Each structure stands twice: as structure tokens, then as C-alpha cells.
Amino acid sequence: MASDAHFPPLSEIPESTSVKIDTSVPHSARVYDYWLGGKDNFEADRKVAEATRLASPGVVQGARDNRAFLGRAVRFLAEQGIRQFLDIGTGIPTQGNTHEVAQGAIPEAKVVYVDNDPIVMTHARALLRGTPEGKTSYIEADLRDPESILTHPNVLATLDFDEPIAIVIVGTLMFIKDEEDPFGIVKRYTDAVTPGSYLAISHVTADFEPEAVGASAKAYNTGPMAFTPRSGAEITRFFDGFELVEPGMVAVFDWQPDDDPTRATRIAGAYGAVGKKL
Template sequence: MANDKPFLPWSETPEPTSLKIDTSVPHPARVYDYWLGGKDNFEADRKVAEATHAASPGVVQGAKDNRAFLGRAVRFLAEQGIRQFLDIGTGIPTQGNTHEVAQGVTPESKIVYVDNDPIVMVHARALLRGTPEGKTTYVEADLRDPESILTHPDVLTTLDFDEPIAIVIVGTLMFIKDDEDPFSIVKQYTDAVTAGSYLAISHVTADFEPEAVGASAKAYNTGPTFFTPRTGAEIARFFDGFELVEPGMVAVFDWHPDDDPFRDTRLAGAYGAVGRKL
């Protein structure tokens, strides 16, 4: 991973925005990619990732647990009959992407991926190919600007807001500062969807392991990007107007868990929950 030129698999000439990459500033999606064993990261990302791992060795397994939660949540939603997904904060593609899971259950599912990292969008457009029956769209935009996403032509031609939509925001909201009012931001998305829609969120917390998560946050937050662990009560606010499905808000690896004999040894560093709009 020493090469600072990650593989960029463009199948066509990249859009101009896809070339505006500041390699000197770590980006959460690329740090996450490094923890998952990916190669699409730069020195600045690796420094933050390694420092955080040194301070809290459980962070790498936590990243894997978070990714596994995404897959289980999307599969659950598809099995409930949801055919539309708005995945915000997509991250660099790896195994078990939202469209693969959803369209594996129902091939006609429609997915919109949103991320603000040009590298993510380059990879998404090149690699995330959906089924012929469904539709997969990619929008380069920032979670903190809901209007730009909710009114984007590609979003509006892919998703029908008169029908239920699953809003998926996994491993992203902790990077929104308190003074940016993440609760108001999420409410703009949830207000835009009809009753019967779903919201799936995972979010870092120090509720379970305050020392380990505190050390992780301290190490990560030495750079220009940082994350904010939040309590269960704070994270529950994102689900105002929604009814949590069983088992409620729990550690990510305890949400509809697959058989895993080592689950009890995991570092519980994040909550996961899915709610249905009333």
C-alpha cells in the first residue's frame, strides 16, 4: 500500500469532478478502505488509519462489523418488500455492496449511491453494475446538502418518492459535527420519503467501550478530519417519527446477527438500527 497512486478503473474518461482529489487530506472513505484491506488510499489516509488502529486495535474489526451490518440491513429491507434504496456515504466499493445485496433478493431494485469523495464515485461508476431489471445510479454530493441530493435529476429519475424508500446512512454520521446539526440534516431526508419507508443507520458510540473508543477518537481526530462518538440517546434522535424494528438499537454485530462463535469477543464500538416510518 505504499504507492500513492491507487488503481482507478475508469471505463471511460472520468468526469471533471472526479479529478479534484486532495491526496494530502485524509478522507473517511479512504481510511475505511484501508481498514478493510483495500488499496484505494493515500499516505494521509494510512497515517490516520494506522494511528487509530494503534490506539484501539479493535477498530479494524469494527470496520468489518459495520460493513457486515450494512449487508444484513439491506437484505432485511429487501425482504420486507423495499425496492428503492438511497445509500448516502457509499464508501469505496468492496464486497456486499448495497445493490448486490438488494438486487440479489429482488433484481428490479433501484439504488442511488451518494458520496462526496471523487475516488469513490470513479470506482462506483466503473465497478458497481446492477441487474438489467433494476437501476443503479451514482451521485457525487455531500450528505450535508440534502437539497442537492433530493432534487438531483439522477435521483428523481431513479427513485419514486411516492413509494417507500430505504435511506441507508452507514458509518457516516459521526463525521458530521454537532455544530452542523446532523439531526436536522437527517430529518430533511426522512421528511422527503413516504410512510412505510425505512432508515438504516450505524454510528460510532462510546457507550459500550468508553476507553477504547475514546482512544480511537483521540488518535483519529489529530488530523483535519475527525469523528464524534454519540450516545444511544443521541443516535435515537435520528429515528424520530420511525418505529425501530427488532431488536432495536444494538451493537452492530448484534443486529440480526449471522452465526458467529466469536461475536461475544467483539469490541462494541457502534450502534446499528433500522426503523420504519410511521
């Protein structure tokens, strides 16, 4: 598929696909969209995004590194022969979406996108089209409610849980509070897939740059949204029952990196890892 796909702003999507969106409340997907240079964000999102950027200028490059990690991880998974992907917390479409990378390598690959922001699903349904051989589905649901996702008719019609599935949760788990049991939530998903399946995660951490990440969290967490940086040891817990593939748990830009001499000068603010279920 073409890598220069054009994703118009919400105003250009046909009216029949529009949904009611509360523009006064920021959402993590739209803040991330702003950092990536997207158009589908509102004043409330931009205020949070700019406050965070001013507190920690590396956050914009961090968002780009996170997106690049997604592409490399999905490409790796496709190279392992994985043909099914459950992408939870997908975010607003941009270049290098999961189905584009997966179906570019395996045209018959099947992908389900999950997000709890109506604007994300509006874009997905209106714009994201897979290959004729494959299948791409979208559901509006919350990562915190595994049962609603794992039993959703669109998920069951798209994915075969008797065959390996790649669970992709990139840049999302830091928004799950400790009291919401993020480890138990992820375990529900990983318990549902067969051995030979994979889990790909990226997660904000303060292990590398505590001052920068602390400043970023302080600025970001002033509104209704909040994120929780976690240590490498904590993030490794998500991979219980999985074997990490090389190079293990590393800064997102160091995970099976493409040639990029600027990596050595970047601020590391997130871990990335991929594991195979034993």
C-alpha cells in the same frame, strides 16, 4: 450477482473516468477502505488509519462489523419488499455493496449511491453495474446538503418518492459535527419519504467501551478529519417518527446477526438500527 467481484485499484480504471484527487488530505472513505484491506488509499489516509488502529486495535474489526451490518440491513429491507434505496456516504466499493445485496434479492430494485469523495464516484461509475431489471445511479454530493441530493436529476430519475424508500446512512453521521445539526439534516431526508419507508443507521458510540473509543477518537481527530461518538439516546433521535425493528438499537454485530460465535469476544464500538416510518 457474484459475491467475489474484483474491484481494481484506481490506477486500473480507464483514464476517461479518472478525476483529480488531493492525496495529501485524508478522507474517511479511504481510511475505511484501508481498514477493510482495500487498495484505494494514500499515505495521508494510512497515517490516520494506523494511528487509530494502534490506539484502538479493535477499530479494524469494527469496520468489518459495520460493513457486515450494512449487508444484513439491506437484505432485511429487501425481504420487507423495499425496492428503492438511497445510500448516502456509500464509501469505496467492496464486496457486498447495497445494490448487490438488494438486487440479489429483488432484481428490479433501484439504488442511488451518494458520496462526496471523487475517488468513490470514480469507482462507482466505472465498476458498479446493477441488474438489467433494476437501476443503479451515482451522484457526488454531501450528506450535509439534503436539497442537493433530494432534488438531483439522477435521484429523481431513479427513485419514486411516492413509494417507500430505504435511506441508508451507515458509518457516516459521526463525521457530522453537532454544530452542523446532524438531527436536522437526517430529518430533512426522513421528511421526504413516504410512510412505510425505512431508515438504516450505524454510528460510533462510547457507550460500551469508553476508553477504547476515546483513544480511537483522539488518534483519528488529530488531522483535518474528526468524528463525534454519540450515545444510544442521541442516536435514537435520528429515528423520530420511526418504529425500530427488532432487535432495536444494539451493537452493530448484534443486529439480526448471522451465526458467529466470535461476537461475544468483540469490542462494541458502534450502534446499528433500522426503523420503519409510521
